């Protein structure tokens with residue numbers, strides 16, 4: 001049962017697609033407080049109550065005991081002291097005396113104090129008096145999630161080939177770079193379906209341009225790659241470079257399609273291309289206009305995109321930079337003491353993603369100026385929807401691959417997400433796993449992390465272990481930062497181990513794809529905490545390094561270095577399966593704790609007794625997969 005409680009006159013976030021009658025906020029079954037510009041709801045937490053959800057966040061599957069803030073952030077260190085990452089996923093399910101779901105439909109900052117200030121209290125607050133609150137009860141956590149997902153609409157389904165393996169690196173710049181990646185995969189028996197084009201493919205980081213020195217015949221190149229069953233997937237950043245003669249900028253500026261300062265001039269800030277105008281995706285004309293720019297690339301055969309820097313990430317605002325330089329200019333270098341030195345550092349470190357900047361620019365919402373900070377969490381979503389609308393109009397559904405870094409619930413109908421700039425850290429394999437059910441709860445099914453880690457230097461074993469989790473995530477992309485250690489599979493010794501793991505992904509594609517489609521159709525979760533499936537089993541409830549996958553499987557990847565296996569808890573009898581290349585090794589196991597050995601070229605999987613899953617033969621691309629002739633294991 002879903003009940004909607006309305007406070008004031010909420011901004012239309014477009015998150016909920018189902019019409020639901022509004023009840024007065026006063027009737028919401030929580031303690032509540034509303035002051036001039038502040039609203040909070042709170043409820044008691046029993047000793048053993050659990051809280052699930054919040055999508056893309058740090059820490060555990062059970063979110064209790066920390067304070068989170070929904071505020072889409074260009075957050076480069078996903079350490080456990082952080083409160084926000086790139087997405088604003090305002091949905092939780094609380095298991096307590098009554099089990100309920102809660103969606104706070106509000107596009108500004110939401111604070112979730114989930115037993116942080118007081119372990120026995122949850123307090124959720126916003127600095128506003130306008131929001132919709134959805135309260136959902138049901139038979140189980142999974143049922144509550146399904147009811148929630150039914151009101152926010154069906155999840156995006158990408159093309160079939162988007163379930164293949166994908167290679168990315170910030171730094172591939174020329175045709176030769178891409179051809180090398182392709183050939184090195186093909187020549188080493190490593191399957192591959194997509195290669196990503198990071199900002200380096202553009203002309204001076206300008207959206208909807210291509211560097212013609214590096215790609216003299218871009219369309220021909222895209223076609224040629226397709227003839228090898230490789231899709232090229234370019235990045236699109238939110239900011240549009242301010243440059244005379246650059247038609248996208250000039251048109252956007254002339255038509256008033258960029259965000260504005262309070263005096264009506266364009267708000268300007270610095271991102272990768274230097275000074276940019278920020279498209280005002282809240283203005284429907286501007287939103288449509290930006291979406292149609294993707295045509296420049298789709299006309300050349302491109303059929304996949306990743307949207308980035310759309311929290312939006314601001315390295316500096318023009319105003320902020322001018323002020324900072326003024327402050328630094330006035331420093332007398334002869335008199336700098338240690339405190340002044342630290343102050344100087346702060347002047348620069350406070351420039352990126354500054355809250356004063358977010359409070360200083362405006363969107364045109366049906367002719368009314370709305371301050372960015374009040375609707376911040378929708379920016380990336382409205383960017384991505386601009387493209388999604390265009391793709392659906394032009395090509396229909398399921399034709400174009402797209403995922404975004406920033407997101408709000410609602411965007412899940414048009415696009416997937418990736419989990420942003422993680423590190424080549426073992427702990428980030430586990431964080432990747434923990435985020436999966438939480439984002440599924442919010443409708444994001446097509447998702448995945450940068451496998452191998454984005455920042456810092458990876459090791460061979462880390463990449464292999466991470467791929468062994470990635471084998472199950474709908475988006476399976478290896479991506480890394482400029483300057484970090486090469487982590488393409490062919491750059492390591494004994495490439496055959498990588499070929500074995502990637503072959504497993506291709507063998508599993510029929511299962512993963514069909515499970516994905518079913519979860520989209522039935523508003524179900526593809527990955528669930530064990531706590532959802534075995535609510536009475538204390539050990540299962542506390543297990544946070546294993547997940548249920550579909551209705552048949554459990555996954556338990558290895559996420560520590562120098563380990564040849566791990567302990568796994570089986571909440572019921574299961575078949576332990578080790579997959580490696582075309583090899584399948586099975587062993588029946590009884591409910592309980594087991595130590596399982598898993599070599600670096602093996603993928604561990606557990607199948608519930610009485611269930612089976614299909615495997616096809618592996619291939620070097622999805623186009624070559626024979627999905628008709630299946631073998632069943634279990």
Ligand code: GLC
Pocket residue numbers: 169170198199235308309405420421479480481
């Ligand atoms: C951002 C993205 C990252 C990308 C980089 C350069 O940090 O999150 O994936 O490689 O920008 O475009």
